[in-house]
Amino acid sequence: MMSLNEKTAARSREPLYQPLTVRGMTVRNRIVMAPMTRGFSPAGAPGPDVAAYYARRAEGDCGLIVTEGVAVDHPAALGDAGLDEKDVPYMAGDAVLAGWRNVVDAVHAADCRIVAQLWHQGVLRKPGTGPSPDVASVSPSGVWGPLGRQSSIAPESIPADPQVGDPMTEAQIEEASDAFVRCARNAIAVGFDGIALHGGHGYLIDNFLWEGTNKRDDRWGGDRARRGAFAVEIVRRIRAAIGEEYPIFFRFSQWKQQDFRATLADTPEELAEVLRPLADAGVDVFDASVRYFNKAAFEGSPLSLAGWAKALTGKCSMAVGGIGINQGVYDTAKTMAAVDNVELLLDRFERGEFDFVAVGRAMLGDAQWARKARSGEAIRAFDATADIRTLT
Numbered sequence: 001m002m003s004l005n006e007k008t009a010a011r012s013r014e015p016l017y018q019p020l021t022v023r024g025m026t027v028r029n030r031i032v033m034a035p036m037t038r039g040f041s042p043a044g045a046p047g048p049d050v051a052a053y054y055a056r057r058a059e060g061d062c063g064l065i066v067t068e069g070v071a072v073d074h075p076a077a078l079g080d081a082g083l084d085e086k087d088v089p090y091m092a093g094d095a096v097l098a099g100w101r102n103v104v105d106a107v108h109a110a111d112c113r114i115v116a117q118l119w120h121q122g123v124l125r126k127p128g129t130g131p132s133p134d135v136a137s138v139s140p141s142g143v144w145g146p147l148g149r150q151s152s153i154a155p156e157s158i159p160a161d162p163q164v165g166d167p168m169t170e171a172q173i174e175e176a177s178d179a180f181v182r183c184a185r186n187a188i189a190v191g192f193d194g195i196a197l198h199g200g201h202g203y204l205i206d207n208f209l210w211e212g213t214n215k216r217d218d219r220w221g222g223d224r225a226r227r228g229a230f231a232v233e234i235v236r237r238i239r240a241a242i243g244e245e246y247p248i249f250f251r252f253s254q255w256k257q258q259d260f261r262a263t264l265a266d267t268p269e270e271l272a273e274v275l276r277p278l279a280d281a282g283v284d285v286f287d288a289s290v291r292y293f294n295k296a297a298f299e300g301s302p303l304s305l306a307g308w309a310k311a312l313t314g315k316c317s318m319a320v321g322g323i324g325i326n327q328g329v330y331d332t333a334k335t336m337a338a339v340d341n342v343e344l345l346l347d348r349f350e351r352g353e354f355d356f357v358a359v360g361r362a363m364l365g366d367a368q369w370a371r372k373a374r375s376g377e378a379i380r381a382f383d384a385t386a387d388i389r390t391l392t
């Protein structure tokens with residue numbers, strides 16, 4: 001008969017704590033801090049408090065940090081877009097880059113790796129806001145997206161007319177793409193271990209990918225492959241600029257803030273049309289942004305979106321969404337609490353569905369999350385008010 005101890009013996013979590021090398025970056029374990037906008041970098045420069053905030057997660061045994069979204073060096077990259085984004089960091093300028101160097105050094109000192117998430121808000125940037133309030137917002141077709149959908153955007157920020165601007169010109173597309181490349185170079189120059197691109201959630205790169213915001217009929221629009229051309233161009237140019245040593249992460253999502261039920265792909269074949277060209281251009285890790293890591297992406301298979309991304313491209317993938325927390329981001333139905341769902345995660349991880357697991361809110365709640373999830377120690381729950389307002 002099994003002893004009580006054997007019966008209750010916790011399943012080993014060690015598979016999640018094995019190192020992995022992607023290009024020149026070796027990560028000590030698979031636990032990643034998910035990118036989370038906080039807005040504590042006055043004039044775009046992360047200070048010692050931001051460095052200490054990231055270093056606390058590194059000291060808490062997190063293997064890799066994806067920074068908060070960092071605005072690329074383009075006048076229309078940043079403004080209000082639904083969050084309190086007044087002090088979002090940039091990735092250009094001496095003071096800003098010196099700040100990032102301190103962040104990177106502090107994280108490296110704790111044996112953790114860090115990649116910078118480059119961000120352009122595209123059509124979600126509210127005109128008249130941000131560091132360059134006078135410039136117009138830019139997007140592939142000047143279209144905000146279909147109205148009347150389930151959205152996380154505050155009703156007063158949803159435009160009455162979905163045509164909010166003009167389609168980007170060739171020159172504007174080139175300028176935006178240049179900004180991503182410049183900032184990728186800057187990030188590598190200050191010591192980041194790789195680059196992460198924000199290609200989801202209804203922002204600029206996603207505006208090109210999604211048919212709801214891309215109505216173009218030139219080489220940047222049309223079918224999935226053509227809508228993917230902007231993302232592919234950026235990845236290709238960044239790869240050429242930073243060389244072969246540094247990994248590129250690409251975050252994509254089916255859902256958009258404008259439309260939670262939106263999809264880029266309704267079948268695995270369609271998803272392959274989106275992701276394979278990106279893999280060929282130089283993406284190493286697909287970060288499949290879903291609200292529940294455990295959800296099947298398509299009918300007929302239990303595989304998650306991260307699972308499909310890996311299966312279809314042969315590249316690494318990263319799961320995210322509801323790890324260590326009992327409700328998905330944007331859900332308000334239940335009281336928020338810490339949960340231990342690491343075993344569910346292990347079921348999929350050990351089947352090889354994904355290589356990294358990104359933890360968002362739970363890691364804001366407890367900087368020691370990665371260490372405690374391994375040992376089974378009690379974890380401090382995320383506090384949706386306090387943990388957002390301060391750099392915990």
Ligand SMILES: Cc1cc2nc3c(=O)[nH]c(=O)nc-3n(C[C@H](O)[C@H](O)[C@H](O)COP(=O)(O)O)c2cc1C
Nearest residue numbers: 034035036037068069320321322323329359360361
């Ligand atoms: C406060 C906050 C800020 C966020 N900012 C970003 C961001 O800058 N870039 C991004 O790709 N995702 C962002 N996200 C989404 C998270 O990266 C993550 O995908 C989401 O919170 C789901 O993970 P979780 O359930 O572990 O929190 C943010 C989430 C939160 C809670």
